[in-house]
Amino acid sequence: MTAKPLDDLLNWRYATKKMDPSKAVPQEKVDAIIDAIRMAPTSSGTQPFELIVVTNPDIRSKIAEAAGGQAQITDGSHVLVFAAWDNYTTERIDEVVDLNVEARGDLPMLHAYYDNLKSNYLPRDAETNYAHAARQAYIALGIALVAAAEQEVDSTPMEGFDPNTVDTILGLKKRGLRSVVLMPLGYRDPTADWLLPMDKVRKSRDTIVTEVN
């Protein structure tokens, strides 16, 4: 596959509404998308989320029910569930420090940096910390959407679901995780997706950009 310009990928992808249930995304393409998620930048490199990759049809049916019956969840072959840490903890941050030591050695500034981060994050309430972690998951979602397009895989970013129900279905609470956003993967059904022929709706550059020179 030759590399496509980013602009083409962004125009090719769309929030797919109808996927073809007869087509499954090959594992190597799923792996490429997962790797892009793993490589996403996060604040202070904490990567404060996990990814649950659901193929099980029964579980996907339950998730679809918690998402107002959105059929992409069951018509696609995979659902990526971005699940953020429910809070920052000493243990979680220490694991990040260990990972840094492993990769780069025990640099003197490392401990001071993460000690400072702990003194900022740990006194905050869990909801504030969860919201911060969830924002990091959204960065990975954005990269995943582009990575899927690069793999010529269709996807739908999804916030339209009940997170508490999905947390229960996947047993996330006991793992200290909360579902943030879903991303079904599959292949568009070109004959049945009403959104496919429609033009993209985007604000003009002037509307969203203020240049301060």
Ligand SMILES: Cc1cc2nc3c(=O)[nH]c(=O)nc-3n(C[C@H](O)[C@H](O)[C@H](O)COP(=O)(O)O)c2cc1C
């Ligand atoms: C965070 C987020 C949540 C979304 N939730 C849903 C959803 O639950 N169901 C859905 O069909 N589309 C959902 N969308 C798709 C948006 O409506 C869509 O991305 C937007 O209208 C732009 O269209 P495009 O992605 O087709 O270019 C969501 C998009 C984002 C980024």
